Amino acid sequence: MSDNQLPLRASLENLRKQAKALHRAFDGGDADAIARIREHLPRADALSNDDVPGFDLSLQEAQHVLGKEYGLASWDELRALLDAPFDAIADLPRSDLQEVLRHTDQRDWVRALSMMPEHVREAVFSCMSRRVARTIADEILGIEVTAPEAETAQQVILGRTRQLAIEKGFPWPPTPPSATFEDLARLTDQDTQKILREMSMPDLTRAVIGAPDAVRGRLLGNMSQRVRTFILEESERLAPDLPPHELGASRQRVVEWASALGRDARIQWPPPADRPSWSGELPDPMTATPDPLQGRGFEELSIDELAQIYGELTVKVKREGIQSLSGCGGYPGPIDEGLRLAVDGTDPDFVRDLVGTRAQTMVRNRRQRLMMMRDGIGSLQAGDNPHIIYRKMQARFLDPDVWAPPTRSQEDIVGAVLRDWIEREWLTTRTPADIAELFLHLGFTARNAGLEALAPAAQAVDHPLLRYALEALAGGDRTQSLLDRLSEMIDVEVSALEIRLRAIGAGILGVIAGSGAEEVADAMRNAAATESN
Numbered sequence: 001m002s003d004n005q006l007p008l009r010a011s012l013e014n015l016r017k018q019a020k021a022l023h024r025a026f027d028g029g030d031a032d033a034i035a036r037i038r039e040h041l042p043r044a045d046a047l048s049n050d051d052v053p054g055f056d057l058s059l060q061e062a063q064h065v066l067g068k069e070y071g072l073a074s075w076d077e078l079r080a081l082l083d084a085p086f087d088a089i090a091d092l093p094r095s096d097l098q099e100v101l102r103h104t105d106q107r108d109w110v111r112a113l114s115m116m117p118e119h120v121r122e123a124v125f126s127c128m129s130r131r132v133a134r135t136i137a138d139e140i141l142g143i144e145v146t147a148p149e150a151e152t153a154q155q156v157i158l159g160r161t162r163q164l165a166i167e168k169g170f171p172w173p174p175t176p177p178s179a180t181f182e183d184l185a186r187l188t189d190q191d192t193q194k195i196l197r198e199m200s201m202p203d204l205t206r207a208v209i210g211a212p213d214a215v216r217g218r219l220l221g222n223m224s225q226r227v228r229t230f231i232l233e234e235s236e237r238l239a240p241d242l243p244p245h246e247l248g249a250s251r252q253r254v255v256e257w258a259s260a261l262g263r264d265a266r267i268q269w270p271p272p273a274d275r276p277s278w279s280g281e282l283p284d285p286m287t288a289t290p291d292p293l294q295g296r297g298f299e300e301l302s303i304d305e306l307a308q309i310y311g312e313l314t315v316k317v318k319r320e321g322i323q324s325l326s327g328c329g330g331y332p333g334p335i336d337e338g339l340r341l342a343v344d345g346t347d348p349d350f351v352r353d354l355v356g357t358r359a360q361t362m363v364r365n366r367r368q369r370l371m372m373m374r375d376g377i378g379s380l381q382a383g384d385n386p387h388i389i390y391r392k393m394q395a396r397f398l399d400p401d402v403w404a405p406p407t408r409s410q411e412d413i414v415g416a417v418l419r420d421w422i423e424r425e426w427l428t429t430r431t432p433a434d435i436a437e438l439f440l441h442l443g444f445t446a447r448n449a450g451l452e453a454l455a456p457a458a459q460a461v462d463h464p465l466l467r468y469a470l471e472a473l474a475g476g477d478r479t480q481s482l483l484d485r486l487s488e489m490i491d492v493e494v495s496a497l498e499i500r501l502r503a504i505g506a507g508i509l510g511v512i513a514g515s516g517a518e519e520v521a522d523a524m525r526n527a528a529a530t531e532s533n
Contacts, residue, residue: 002069004069004070005070005080005163005166006070006071006159006162006163007159008156008159008160008163008165009155009156009159010082010159010162011082012079012082012083015063015066015078015082015368016063017063018066019059019062019066020059020062020077022036022037022062022066023057023062024061026052026062026102027057027058027095029052029053032234034047034049034052036065036069037057037061037062037065039054039202039263040064040065040068040069041057041061041064041065042449044057050102058405059073059227061448062080063075066078069168070166071167072166080163080173081162081173082162083173083432084119084158084172084173086112086154086157086174087116087117087120088172088174088462089120089123089124089157089161090119090120090122090123090124090176091173091175091176091177092123092170092172092174093170093174093256093259093261094127094253094256095170096165096168096170096174097120097123097124098127098142098417099164099168099170100157100160100161100164101124101127101128102417103144103160103164104156104157104160105156105525106120106136107133107153108153108156108157109124109136109153109157110136110139110140110143110145110153110432111145111149111150111152111153112150112154112155112156112157113136113140113471114140114150115145115147115150118244118245118248119248121137121245121248122245122248122249122251122252123249123250124253125245125246125248125252126138126248126249126253126256126491127248128249128420129419129420129423129424130202130246131423132420132515133245133246134243134246137243138247138416152157156243164457171265174240177255178257178270179210179255179257179270179271180253180255181207181211181215181251181255181487182214182215183240183253183269183343184215184218184219184254184255184258185212185214185215185217185277185278186271186272186273186276186278187223187258187267187269188266188271188273188275188528189221189270191261191267191268191269191271192218192219192222193222193265194261194266195254195257195258195267196222196223198257198261199253199254199257200424200425200426201230201231201234201425202250202251202252202425203253203424204219204231204250204254205231205234205238205250206232206235206238206242206246206247206250206251206483207219207247207250207253207254208220208232208235209235209238209239209242209247210239210247211251213282213310214277214278214279215278216280216282217279217280217282217481218278219280219282220232223276232447234532248460249298253424257364275471287494293465296361296503297332298331298332298333298334298335298500299496299497299500302502303499303500303524303525303528304521304525305422306500306503306504306507306524307503307507307520307521307525308521308523309335309507310507310508310510310511310517310520310521310524311517311518311520311521312517313325313328313339313507313511314510314511314515314516314517315517316328316513317514318477322342322343322345322512323341323343325339325343325364325511326343328435334355334362334501334504335504335508335517337355337358337503338351338355338504338507338511339508341355341508341512342511342512343510346363346512346514348509351508351509351512352505352509355504355505355508356505359499359501359502359505361499362497362501363497363498363501366493366497367490367494368396368397369429369432369435369489370465370490370494371396372393372396372432372435372436372439372477373429373435373439373463373469373486374387374393374469374483374486374487374490375392375393375396375468376393376435376442376484377469377470377473377482377484377486378445379392379439379443380442380446380451380454380473381451381473381478381482383447384443385443385447386411386439386440386441386443386444386446386447387440387443389439389442389443390406390436390437390439390440390443391441393432393435393436393439393440394436396432397432397433406436406437406440407437408426408437409419409440409441410441410444411443411444412447413444413448414445414446414447414448414449414457415445415453415454415455415457416456417455418442418445418454418457418460419440419456419457419459419460421459421463422438422457422460427441429463429466431463433512438527442454442470443456445457451473451474451476451478452474452476453474454470454473454474455470455471455474455475457470458470458471458474463495465486465489465490468486469486471483499528500528501527502527502528502530503524503525503527503528504524505527506520506523506524506527507523507524509523510524
């Protein structure tokens with residue numbers, strides 16, 4: 001009976017009966033019972049058959065042996081495992097709850113959660129993709145579940161949770177979290193910024209809806225004006241129709257990220273109880289600086305559209321002076337940087353050098369990241385080991401004597417989970433390190449289930465080149481022509497970036513020089529048409 005798996009519907013009463021049966025069998029001289037006692041009870045490990053009749057085995061010792069056989073340290077641990085109620089699920093760390101979700105049936109969750117308080121639903125939904133969470137929430141509203149049906153489903157999930165806790169080694173019952181969403185208000189600005197760098201925009205957008213003023217102030221006050229404007233406008237748009245479970249789940253994810261950073265000693269979490277909460281004036285979404293490009297990036301604009309922007313700016317300077325540009329916020333990176341240099345009265349030659357250097361850096365970085373994606377696709381085609389893919393990626397941006405382990409690594413990941421991670425922005429293409437980690441998990445998925453399993457990831461990624469490549473791979477394209485096509489797409493994208501950056505550089509120099517609108521527009525078109533060195 002050693003190494004038994006705990007039954008799904010195990011009960012304390014039944015286990016007590018098993019312990020009593022073991023005790024009686026040992027007293028009766030049963031060979032199997034004697035062997036079990038010898039194996040798991042230290043004081044009986046040298047017990048001979050002749051010594052059995054005189055060995056005083058207590059019922060508590062038989063219970064201890066039963067606990068050991070089920071993979072636990074003692075009977076007390078086994079009893080605690082069975083005593084934990086279903087709502088303790090809400091206190092599981094994210095990784096452990098996701099493990100439970102992967103090994104349980106969605107239909108059971110619909111029934112089990114139908115009669116659970118909101119905080120339990122929020123904890124569970126926070127570990128699902130929004131698509132799955134919304135599906136389950138809709139099903140809960142659409143079906144009638146009786147109390148016995150809900151309890152049966154809860155017992156099935158509880159049983160699997162106990163089995164996984166023993167098998168995977170995570171604590172059950174879990175320790176309740178010691179901090180809440182409201183504690184974010186007592187973070188330092190530095191710690192808040194670390195959390196914001198980790199969190200996804202969709203979760204932040206939802207989390208601030210209806211949040212206490214102190215929490216909103218702490219979070220929004222540590223965002224750039226551009227990001228804050230986006231968050232406020234998007235949250236205002238979502239608020240009327242946002243399901244309650246999505247709001248709670250997003251806040252739960254913020255707290256879980258804070259807890260993870262706290263465990264890694266990257267922030268102080270929970271913050272000291274005597275540290276004052278944020279106080280001050282909340283940003284007003286109605287007075288936030290509007291986005292002059294209405295959500296478009298500068299690369300989406302034609303040269304004529306860029307020329308029109310700088311033409312309007314030079315007219316503004318002639319009418320109101322160069323300092324009037326200080327109120328022209330909201331433009332993306334290179335445009336905004338040029339305007340700030342102009343307002344600061346920077347020497348035109350310095351501006352020319354800095355803008356040129358910035359353009360070279362942006363072009364080099366863009367090509368590097370795109371080539372990383374192309375190389376990664378080639379490695380997936382070739383069936384390379386995922387860890388080799390990761391090292392190949394790192395070779396493009398790290399010195400040979402530097403090794404940076406991934407921030408997360410789940411070797412048994414499959415297509416649906418991979419898509420979920422991408423949707424949550426746990427895997428992105430923002431930096432070279434992010435791309436390396438994304439391809440590590442693309443490699444794991446392909447190794448576990450074949451290249452066809454990359455189709456869900458292709459649906460989730462928002463990078464056009466990568467989406468095209470993954471769709472082609474999942475659709476069976478294993479040819480060199482795919483890599484050749486990616487090379488062509490890279491050349492087109494990088495060339496378009498270079499052209500726009502040259503035009504932007506000419507535009508800001510024209511504004512600083514006080515040129516007329518038509519003169520600035522002509523200079524930008526000429527710069528765009530000039531071949532790069």
